[in-house]
Amino acid sequence: MELSAFVKTIYKFLPGICLLLITSNCFAQSNPGGGLCDGNDGGPDGCPLDTGVIVLVVVAVIFAVTNLYRQKKSLQA
Numbered sequence: 001m002e003l004s005a006f007v008k009t010i011y012k013f014l015p016g017i018c019l020l021l022i023t024s025n026c027f028a029q030s031n032p033g034g035g036l037c038d039g040n041d042g043g044p045d046g047c048p049l050d051t052g053v054i055v056l057v058v059v060a061v062i063f064a065v066t067n068l069y070r071q072k073k074s075l076q077a
Helices: 002-029 051-076
Strands: none
Touching: 002 051
């Protein structure tokens, strides 16, 4: 029975996680234009997010959700 409640909780947060991934991917692929990422500062052209950063954000969100779920469950007991 506990697994069913956990799956239902994950399905509540799944659209938000998908939205976060889609928007971060869109911003990572966009052309920042002028500023520090224009290639004239001696650095690489453009400033896309590294894949590792996106993975780290996803892991952090999953870790936070599971910790909050466990904390909520321990307060109910």
